[in-house]
Amino acid sequence: FQNPTVYVIRIDTNLHAAPRSSSPSQRNKSRGANAANHNRRGHELRLNKDTRIKKKNTKRAPRWEREGDQLYAEISKQITRDDGGEDELSAYFDALKKDPIETVDDVHRFLKPWTSDGSGDEAVGRENIARQSVKAEEEKEPANNAPTFMWGSLPVGPVLASRLYASGRSSPTDVQKGAFPIITQAKRTNAIIASPTGTGKTLAYLLPLLCTSPGGQFGEGTGGVLIVTPTIELACQIQREVNVLWPPDETKGGYSACFAVGDVDDSQTGDDDSDWTSPGRSILKSITNSPIIAGTPKMLRMLYREANYVSSNAKIDRTISSDEATTARALLTNMRAIVLDEADRLLRTEAVAREAAERKERKVAQRMVEESDDESPIKKKRLIIARETQTEMLLRDLPIPSLQDVQIICASATVGRTMRRQLMQILDAPSADAAATLITGEDDARVKSKDSERRKSVLLPEKLQHSYKVVDLDAIEDIEDEGMSVAEQNEERMTRATVKSLWDTISSLEAKPILIFPGKIGVERIQQEFIAMGLEDVRTLRNLDGASPEYPPIESTNPSPWKSIPVYIIGERFARGLDLPNVEYVAMLSPPSSAAGYTHMAGRTGRVGRRGTAFTFVRPKNNEVKRLVAIAETLGIKFNVVSSDSETDIHL
Numbered sequence: 001f002q003n004p005t006v007y008v009i010r011i012d013t014n015l016h017a018a019p020r021s022s023s024p025s026q027r028n029k030s031r032g033a034n035a036a037n038h039n040r041r042g043h044e045l046r047l048n049k050d051t052r053i054k055k056k057n058t059k060r061a062p063r064w065e066r067e068g069d070q071l072y073a074e075i076s077k078q079i080t081r082d083d084g085g086e087d088e089l090s091a092y093f094d095a096l097k098k099d100p101i102e103t104v105d106d107v108h109r110f111l112k113p114w115t116s117d118g119s120g121d122e123a124v125g126r127e128n129i130a131r132q133s134v135k136a137e138e139e140k141e142p143a144n145n146a147p148t149f150m151w152g153s154l155p156v157g158p159v160l161a162s163r164l165y166a167s168g169r170s171s172p173t174d175v176q177k178g179a180f181p182i183i184t185q186a187k188r189t190n191a192i193i194a195s196p197t198g199t200g201k202t203l204a205y206l207l208p209l210l211c212t213s214p215g216g217q218f219g220e221g222t223g224g225v226l227i228v229t230p231t232i233e234l235a236c237q238i239q240r241e242v243n244v245l246w247p248p249d250e251t252k253g254g255y256s257a258c259f260a261v262g263d264v265d266d267s268q269t270g271d272d273d274s275d276w277t278s279p280g281r282s283i284l285k286s287i288t289n290s291p292i293i294a295g296t297p298k299m300l301r302m303l304y305r306e307a308n309y310v311s312s313n314a315k316i317d318r319t320i321s322s323d324e325a326t327t328a329r330a331l332l333t334n335m336r337a338i339v340l341d342e343a344d345r346l347l348r349t350e351a352v353a354r355e356a357a358e359r360k361e362r363k364v365a366q367r368m369v370e371e372s373d374d375e376s377p378i379k380k381k382r383l384i385i386a387r388e389t390q391t392e393m394l395l396r397d398l399p400i401p402s403l404q405d406v407q408i409i410c411a412s413a414t415v416g417r418t419m420r421r422q423l424m425q426i427l428d429a430p431s432a433d434a435a436a437t438l439i440t441g442e443d444d445a446r447v448k449s450k451d452s453e454r455r456k457s458v459l460l461p462e463k464l465q466h467s468y469k470v471v472d473l474d475a476i477e478d479i480e481d482e483g484m485s486v487a488e489q490n491e492e493r494m495t496r497a498t499v500k501s502l503w504d505t506i507s508s509l510e511a512k513p514i515l516i517f518p519g520k521i522g523v524e525r526i527q528q529e530f531i532a533m534g535l536e537d538v539r540t541l542r543n544l545d546g547a548s549p550e551y552p553p554i555e556s557t558n559p560s561p562w563k564s565i566p567v568y569i570i571g572e573r574f575a576r577g578l579d580l581p582n583v584e585y586v587a588m589l590s591p592p593s594s595a596a597g598y599t600h601m602a603g604r605t606g607r608v609g610r611r612g613t614a615f616t617f618v619r620p621k622n623n624e625v626k627r628l629v630a631i632a633e634t635l636g637i638k639f640n641v642v643s644s645d646s647e648t649d650i651h652l
């Protein structure tokens with residue numbers, strides 16, 4: 001009843017009117033000779049003409065009908081407004097004769113008083129328009145070339161919007177909404193995209209770059225965008241994402257718009273010395289007009305070094321083909337953006353932070369010794385100096401005029417002050433803010449929470465649950481193998497106990513894909529154990545791409561082609577950015593050595609608002625328990641306890 005619908009019911013109130021004749025002929029008869037003097041209901045009409053007209057006029061049409069008529073009359077007129085009227089609007093239109101509309105901006109300026117952001121109380125008139133046009137000139141931003149067709153609130157253009165919908169992404173995530181306007185700004189803006197794992201950071205940088213691509217998919221030019229990733233697997237994952245948005249066109253050679261610089265193809269490098277092609281040249285040869293180049297910093301350094309050589313020696317070195325020379329020149333001249341995906345890992349931020357903390361600790365210790373009378377020498381820990389990384393070397397040596405001319409975009413779930421300062425140094429910027437704009441998915445209520453623990457947990461997806469399980473060593477008997485040292489026997493017992501704990505945990509869970517980080521135990525051992533226990537779909541990095549007939553492609557979201565629920569076993573260093581479909585559980589077989597490590601591993605589940613649980617297996621050892629406490633403290637998370645038969649459970 002809040003929005004009642006009004007029905008107009010016409011009721012015939014003339015209940016005493018003569019009944020209607022059943023047929024038209026009878027009706028005509030009943031009207032008879034006097035019909036002219038009677039109305040249709042048989043009431044007598046007065047023949048006095050004036051009275052009759054008067055009577056008709058007194059029955060006025062309802063207001064809405066009269067206003068409606070007026071409106072219809074008004075809108076059906078030809079709108080020329082050349083009639084030289086004297087109202088304000090006519091004056092406004094008259095001004096057009098002196099200053100006709102010629103450009104898109106003229107149209108906006110002219111229509112401004114009727115657009116929702118034009119303040120309603122401003123007087124309509126030429127003065128007003130002139131003022132607005134001056135203002136517009138002052139504020140004039142270079143035009144944004146992004147096509148308009150909305151994906152949620154983002155103008156990504158009809159083609160990309162349809163492909164996004166078709167691939168099951170119906171609206172942008174918060175960080176995608178935040179990143180798009182900043183990255184597409186006509187004034188080149190560097191950006192750091194920082195938001196929890198699984199919030200769509202890849203699309204957050206990819207979409208604005210594709211939308212601002214000069215000439216689109218086939219007009220961008222080779223190597224317009226360079227994406228640096230810590231692993232080749234991540235580069236391939238980005239390639240798959242690009243293929244969804246910009247599918248390879250068979251009529252144009254069927255190559256992907258994103259070239260993933262992987263291991264060098266041996267078939268390109270001949271066996272004998274005369275056929276030998278350098279790895280850099282092999283990569284260069286394989287690039288076929290790809291506008292986006294993605295790869296690890298080491299491979300990219302090799303590629304760009306070779307491109308530099310080829311472009312400067314094309315005329316004198318006979319081994320250089322004209323195609324190679326063209327590609328090399330394009331690589332060096334087209335670059336407009338560089339993305340550092342998982343930037344803190346690429347810039348080895350952790351090592352720099354560790355070194356800084358260690359130096360600070362040393363200073364404090366030194367001061368304490370100086371202030372006390374204690375003469376005993378200070379025990380010094382070895383200082384591990386953070387070395388320059390491959391990415392830093394790549395950025396330093398890139399054969400382009402200046403990094404200032406290229407848009408730099410960094411993305412990671414774990415961005416801190418150290419990383420921002422590193423970037424500031426690399427770009428020679430006066431401050432971290434000047435180096436790059438920080439973009440976060442700020443709609444998360446946790447960011448504004450008064451509870452500091454809750455604020456800390458913002459690095460992780462909100463729906464991600466955390467659990468730990470204590471490995472029950474007593475469940476495994478002592479190992480007595482004469483071929484093994486005591487230490488090896490203990491290690492083996494630990495491994496068996498951990499595998500048993502893992503198996504017991506998996507057995508108690510709903511059947512859903514699980515990702516295991518095996519820690520020291522290693523990928524192969526867990527794989528062998530699980531296959532021996534009868535699991536069929538046990539995958540490692542090698543069979544993730546679905547190329548082998550035994551393993552269907554992992555993009556498949558339909559569980560029907562799965563032989564059994566997939567179990568992925570992946571080494572920790574490949575955790576970053578990995579996006580495996582439908583993974584509901586992550587198992588870390590020992591507590592990670594840093595909170596950032598935990599964030600990236602646990603974050604393989606609970607992605608894009610889905611549920612997920614991360615299990616950490618902890619042995620009853622001081623260092624492992626301490627690590628788990630430090631992780632819980634840093635990230636502001638509370639663990640659930642997975643019960644175990646042993647009495648050694650620790651409650652954090």
Ligand SMILES: Nc1ncnc2c1ncn2[C@@H]1O[C@H](COP(=O)(O)OP(=O)(O)OP(=O)(O)O)[C@@H](O)[C@H]1O
Nearest residue numbers: 169171172173197198199200201202413577579608
């Ligand atoms: N707007 C969206 N709606 C639904 N799903 C999305 C959307 N954007 C991205 N995704 C999907 O979310 C998943 C995670 O995206 P992505 O890998 O970019 O996350 P991320 O933030 O980079 O995570 P990580 O920090 O772990 O690398 C992908 O499968 C991607 O296809």
